[in-house]
Amino acid sequence: MTFRPRTAGLAVAAACSLALTACSAGSLGSSDEAAGSSSVTITYLAGNQEQDVKEAQQLIKDFSAKNSSITVKLETRPAGSEGDNIVKTRLSTGDMTDVFAYNTGSLFQAIAPQKNLVSISDQPYIGDLDDNFKKTVTAGDQVYGVPSGGFMGGAVLYNIPVYTKLGLKVPTTWAEFMANNAKIKASGVAPVIQTYGETWTSQLFVLGDFHNVAAAEPDFADKYTKNQAKYATSPAAIRGFEHTQEVHDAGYENKDFASAKLPDGLRMLAQGKGAHYPILSGVVNDMVDTYPNAAQDVGLFALPGDDASKNGLTVWTPGGVYIPTSTTGDKLEAAKKFLAFIASPDGCKSLATAGVPTGPYAVKGCDLPADVPKSIKDMQPYLDKEGGSSLALEFVSPVKGPSLEQITVEVGSGIRKAKDGAARYDDDVKKQAQQLGLAGW
Template sequence: MLRTRAVALAALCMSVAWAGDGAGLRAADLRIVSSTGHVPLLRRLVDAWAAGREGITAEVRPGPKQISRETEIDLRLSTGGMGDLFTYSAGALFRAIQSRGRLVDLTWLPLQRRVDPAFRAVVSADGRIFGVPLGGASVGGILYNRRLYAELGLTEPESWARFMENNRRIAAAGRIPVMQTYASPWTSQMLVLADYYNVSRSAPDFATDLVARRASFAGTPAALRSFARVEELRRAGFLNADRGELGLEDGLAALADGRAAHYPMHDFGLEVLHDMAPEALETIGFFPVPPDEAGTAGLTLWMPPALYVPKSGNNLMNVLDFLDFVAGPKGCAIVARSVRKIRPLIADCGPHVDVPPALRNLDRYLLDPQRHTFALEFLTPLKGPSLEQICIALGLGVIDAGEAARRYDRDIERRALELGLDGWHPRSGG
């Protein structure tokens, strides 16, 4: 309690005296813990920030391999192992860790006035804002090898049936139709998550009804269909046989060199591929998860990760000065050159440059509000922590789509009970 009050008092004082120009900083380490994929960007930001502040030293440390998983984050927050600043997801996953009350309130920062309101909403709890965006809005769907498509005379599929026909022709040519990489567990859920636009088109009230406990994945045909797509690909033999042993980089390499045709993926994969083999980006295309009805495709969008401040950290003045730098002109310029996203989320930040070919022709979706939606985790506080393991079991054939949906419904129920959502109570026999 004393620690919490001290942090709150320090924040209150700085909200009055904050100048944002680096004056009065203490020479001390700034320790940032980040998922591996964001380390290069953060190091560029830290180097530029520290260069103008004599005597300041800073380090960016990649987190443990499972940094994206909630249990690891929660453990490190409870033991002071998340440094002075860390990156993590916005939306439902953020709400789960903040429910323990371990983050510093950043509502009062002047920079928040320039942050897109849609982003502020997904890093807020109880009317308070806890995060600052790192990067811009992004998209999930199917990455594909354009050169292989041209070689086989294929076109981007407008329906799921056409997608499956493309996969049959790809398999007949001796290539892998669809890559899966379960050694990077989070990648297992991408097809299910990126299918949410199709779910919302068939069941427009699904997000609201899920929170109110009027809907479930197993009981909503459109939501069950997301799991069924994975099962259909597996039963057809379209997934790579070594999917249990390969990770993200393996999947991207196979896609880039034409061994594989498709990889369900968030566009974060393009950033990783840029670091692996930037020339390969010219061969990669993108399309949304194909719908069952031709001509109805749309995008599922993601918010970027956020920078959060743990109450267990030190050097709060340095942390806040760094956040101000990230959201300022110099930080925005570094992000624009480093992160290839569809649009920034901080006002006055210029458009991202060097956007890869895969993301250059999405305006027909982005400019029409009826042809895109945010992923479910940004529309509700509910994302079950076991989804990736459920999807791995589904992709390996351990369970079928119906059982996957039922397991995820139970996972969501546990999360709702943890969050104390109205109307949720243990079901009898559950």
């Protein structure tokens, strides 16, 4: 399934509370915009969650300060399937805004980019885009989008004071991780925080393990897409389900794992009541807002596999910003300038002004602010190292199923064994693959 984290502090923005609302340009446009033939106005469609709106407003403000002849107006759309349908409908009717923000990976492929989007492969900044990101916004041999924001890591957040007190080292293998858990449990701290009260959080041991799967079986994604590889029969892919079971069977979960929710997990981690929380780095901002000490007391490491030499991070790329083919003439040139700004160090600084990055940026020359939380900084070495990171499976294969989070809850609760859970998920994805008309299904 597509992993959509719902962080505790995100809410529908009051300024744009309708399903699809145009926010008044006001201060969002250039303060010295002059009416006349040299000026042009474009509209930008972004998500309506609070952080999405903050980032869009900041980008518009900073872009307009450098481009006085271009006014950018903001429209918003809801998240989830409702927002997906709005994007697809507006593209199909030629009624899309001049620029819009949307998903990367399999959902990007679903909007027929070669038909509906303007290629930006000829733009001078293309070489500055991270290769992992470019893969997720490429159709055929053309690139169509720029990144808005930073990567997210599917990783383990850990409490540094607990590690320091017990003299533990960051693990690079699953055996080392489980050995650390044994020492942590003996100290009276919950080794692994799980929050099955919000089922999406149960998936990390599977989805965050994909770097290890790709390292062991480089062609897994391709074979998986063609129905030639399965979770239940792949020695590497099934490990995520086995890890989920092993943590439960060893008694390493917090006692309230079945009912705890994301805010509970973040509190336990920040306060040292739990040592490890397998989760997306996108939750760090909310944790630090509520528990400022977590900025330095919580670190991050990649989900460990069986081979320390191949240890690396599974990453979710930032969303993309695109230009539809309905944008033409002066508006097209203005839209291209807006994308060039977003894909620049100035664009990254603008986004950082609007909120704490979820991870390193996907644009060369964009450095993380010095005051970002340690857990976010901990991601950078994985991305800098050759072979140190891999895209999550959903970015390299369209095959996904809706029931993974329910299955991982069952495996992590002792209701279902790992092999059975993996086989169940293999069955779950079949209908989705057939609906997509994929060969071999």
